Amino acid sequence: MTETATQLTEPTPVATLLFVDDEPNILAALKRLFRPLGYTIHTANSGAEGLSVLEKESVDVVVSDMRMPEMDGAQFLEQVAARWPNTVRILLTGYADIGSTVAAVNKGGIWKYVSKPWEDDELKQAVHDALERKRLRDENRRLEQLTRKQNDELRELNTGLEAKVAARTGEIQQMMDQLDLTHETLKKSYTQSVKVFASLIEMRERHGRGHARRVADLAQRLALKLGMNATDAQDVMYAALLHDIGKIALPDKLLAKPFSELQPTERMDVVKHPVIGQGVLMALEPLQETGRFIRSHHEQWDGHGYPDGLSGDKIPLGARILAVANEYDALQLGSLTTTKMTPKDARDFIVKNSGKRYDPQVVAVFAALTADNTLLAPAETGTKIASRELRAGMAIANDLVTKDGVLLLSRGYLLDDQLIAKIQSVEQSLGAKFEIYVTMPKKKP
Secondary structure: OEEEOOOOOOOOOOOEEEEEOOOHHHHHHHHHHHHHHOOEEEEEOOHHHHHHHHHHOOOOEEEEEOOOOOOOHHHHHHHHHHHOOOOEEEEEEOHHHHHHHHHHHHHHOOOEEEEOOOOHHHHHHHHHHHHHHHHHHHHHHHHHHHHHHHHHHHHHHHHHHHHHHHHHHHHHHHHHHHHHHHHHHHHHHHHHHHHHHHHHHHOOOOOOOOHHHHHHHHHHHHHHHOOOOHHHHHHHHHHHHHOOHHHHHOOHHHHOOOHHHOOHHHHHHHOOHHHHHHHHOOOOHHHHHHHHHHHHOOOOOOOOOOOOOOOHHHOOHHHHHHHHHHHHHHHHHOOOOOOOOOHHHHHHHHHHOEOOOEOHHHHHHHHHHOOOOOOOOOOOOOEEEOHHHOOOOOEEOOOEEOOOOOEEEOOOOEOOHHHHHHHHHHHHHHOOOOOEEEEOOOOOO
């Protein structure tokens, strides 16, 4: 027996209920209670009839009485659970049937039981909750199926994509390798250009041959020992190479005098060179930090330096490092005092002025690096050969300079046939043999 009641204001799909009870008046009461709610309603007078309905109809919720002849509610719902597990099961039971109710819950997978006589609102709420439970469960099942389907599709797509990604990754890696090579080449050329420019600056000074390169080497070592990263240490090295760039505007007579012998008016001109040096580099974005170090490399730890009278930690660390490296070499050249100092005397001067002219932390590292009282120029490495023995693929192991100290190529520069020809041509034109140290190219296996 089937009745359908439809509420025009309820557009959602109509849920289907099955009531099973051997008492007609109970079934009639249940129909009266749920008919206004818009459900499709089926009824059955026994468990067997209820199974017959389920075989023909799709039912969302079954509400069954416990006490029925031939097949009681527990037995009926147990079969429903086995054959139609997605149908939610509710048991109507009296207080006297509590023992059998527990068995029904265990065997039939009862979602809920309602005591007879029931409260209408309680039973309606139970059916509503049962339908909501089924809706959520069905939706979860639908989403799981959708997820499995999408995962299968994604696996198929990934199978094709993996090959494409692998190919594209290989192409990108090749591009990155090429960019790295290009970047390294540009970096070496850039450093070489700075070194050559520093060498040109030194050509104006009487005692300055190789000064910038020696200061740069020591300053870079100090920077690394003091914990600077490679990039910051390189900025210090560039500043050391170019620290006298502001002197290009000074007349030759000032460059020939030690700083201690300059007249007050002459000193006023000389002390401007760090500011001029920073200004010359202001348009070169990669050298902005280098310019800052150059401006402050004549500042002193106690505040008596120039051009800004900075003191202590207000002086950039790169400038404090450069001050020590620069003046250590300048003291030996005689460009800072009236007499040239030995490496030991120059070192003692730096150490004595720790906390006055120089940063004590920088001096402590400097003292450790110069314990043997020698200027830490890089030791000769590689193999010494004549220019006629040069071959493409060799790398310059030590700076290649003329006998006057003019830099031609910095260490690490990779030679090719064209560059070798130029070296040999310059050597022939100057009528002198260069001291050339190289590292040999690696042999192919």
